[in-house]
Amino acid sequence: MNTSDISKLVKNQPGGHSLGQAFYKDPDIYQREIERIFMKSWLYAGHTSQVPNVGDYFLYELDNESVIVIRETVDSIKGLLNVCRHRGSRVCLSASGNANLLVCPYHGWTYEKNGQLRGASHTYPGFKKSKYPLTPVNLKVFHGMIFINFDKDPISFDPVEKDMDECLQPYRLDKAKVAHTESYQIKANWKLAVENYCECYHCVPSHPEYAEAHGRSFPRRDMEEALQEVFQKGELVGLPEHNINYDWLDSGGVGIDRSFDRYPLLKGFVTGSRDGKAVAPLLGEIKGYDGGATDMHIGPLTFYLAYCDHVVVYHFKPVTIDSAECEITWLVNETAVEGKDYKPDDLIWLWDITTIADKRIIEDNQKGVNSRYYEPGPFTEMEVFEQGFIDWYLSSMK
Numbered sequence: 001m002n003t004s005d006i007s008k009l010v011k012n013q014p015g016g017h018s019l020g021q022a023f024y025k026d027p028d029i030y031q032r033e034i035e036r037i038f039m040k041s042w043l044y045a046g047h048t049s050q051v052p053n054v055g056d057y058f059l060y061e062l063d064n065e066s067v068i069v070i071r072e073t074v075d076s077i078k079g080l081l082n083v084c085r086h087r088g089s090r091v092c093l094s095a096s097g098n099a100n101l102l103v104c105p106y107h108g109w110t111y112e113k114n115g116q117l118r119g120a121s122h123t124y125p126g127f128k129k130s131k132y133p134l135t136p137v138n139l140k141v142f143h144g145m146i147f148i149n150f151d152k153d154p155i156s157f158d159p160v161e162k163d164m165d166e167c168l169q170p171y172r173l174d175k176a177k178v179a180h181t182e183s184y185q186i187k188a189n190w191k192l193a194v195e196n197y198c199e200c201y202h203c204v205p206s207h208p209e210y211a212e213a214h215g216r217s218f219p220r221r222d223m224e225e226a227l228q229e230v231f232q233k234g235e236l237v238g239l240p241e242h243n244i245n246y247d248w249l250d251s252g253g254v255g256i257d258r259s260f261d262r263y264p265l266l267k268g269f270v271t272g273s274r275d276g277k278a279v280a281p282l283l284g285e286i287k288g289y290d291g292g293a294t295d296m297h298i299g300p301l302t303f304y305l306a307y308c309d310h311v312v313v314y315h316f317k318p319v320t321i322d323s324a325e326c327e328i329t330w331l332v333n334e335t336a337v338e339g340k341d342y343k344p345d346d347l348i349w350l351w352d353i354t355t356i357a358d359k360r361i362i363e364d365n366q367k368g369v370n371s372r373y374y375e376p377g378p379f380t381e382m383e384v385f386e387q388g389f390i391d392w393y394l395s396s397m398k
């Protein structure tokens with residue numbers, strides 16, 4: 001499909017409806033998404049607790065790209081493209097590890113942790129090592145969360161820092177640690193996975209475990225009274241009222257979505273857990289349970305569900321045109337001791353069971369979308385946030 005065909009398709013997409021089939025199947029559209037969305041956005045790569053010591057690194061991989069996220073010094077984390085400046089081999093092959101120097105396995109070019117080329121044998125006289133550092137990638141650490149951006153001239157991250165700093169403060173995510181990470185491989189186009197995350201219309205039929213605990217499963221107007229109670233209690237436990245909604249087209253650009261939106265948990269639940277009881281010690285500066293939870297969104301592909309005792313981070317990315325990955329990270333207070341203060345099985349129970357159910361419904365969705373009889377269908381009042389995603393997506397693809 002050529003450029004003007006894609007633009008025509010975007011223009012003809014009916015408003016208020018799910019996307020036409022080509023958006024889930026056409027390789028040229030997929031390529032345009034990679035360039036216009038994934039290569040431009042601020043993407044959650046991980047948490048600082050994953051690289052506690054100098055030389056610790058992990059890889060962030062997307063499409064053909066691989067980034068080495070490495071702690072260069074006690075105070076500095078760097079993002080380096082995992083592409084050797086000699087003839088292009090991958091330099092780091094392990095998904096994570098610790099390295100004093102980064103040594104390319106092909107011909108042994110050796111790089112410092114800041115990417116500078118330190119050694120290359122048998123080069124010609126006049127060879128300047130300073131000309132061949134590993135290419136840096138834009139990287140920001142914000143409240144312990146590491147974001148990267150592949151763009152050479154990325155959209156400013158400042159709006160995220162400015163708008164989200166205060167509301168994140170009580171959680172002290174810079175003083176959190178990764179308790180567990182799980183990667184869910186979904187046989188569907190990445191947009192179906194994100195769309196599914198963006199609506200809770202399916203929560204009552206598909207997620208009984210979630211629906212009995214979270215007010216998000218019901219229309220907002222039915223939850224207003226309970227939300228006011230959360231705000232009152234929140235004030236007392238150190239979670240003052242904030243409501244930030246710069247998502248999708250309201251974000252002011254591709255890649256800097258930021259929102260913070262509170263909602264009530266249902267009776268008997270202080271967190272997202274099997275029995276409604278806490279599953280970890282309180283986070284950061286939070287002094288008690290206010291009966292609420294917070295949905296957050298930073299960058300277009302990362303969503304957070306913040307409870308008072310843990311935060312669940314969802315990062316979506318495409319693997320191929322018809323497969324996607326949802327990586328979930330569970331963050332707890334850094335002082336919490338596994339086995340004593342939290343049990344991983346209890347901590348991850350709700351979102352593991354929920355994401356396994358999501359994987360199934362997303363894959364069934366893809367099967368139906370693949371049908372020659374599929375047609376875009378109308379959104380409901382429970383799919384307003386998903387509609388925002390679709391409108392933003394179409395605008396990015398014009």
Ligand code: FES
Pocket residue numbers: 084085086087088089104105106107108109
């Ligand atoms: S490609 Fe890395 S040293 Fe040759």
Ligand SMILES: [Fe+2]
Pocket residue numbers: 196197202203206207354358
């Ligand atoms: Fe779901």
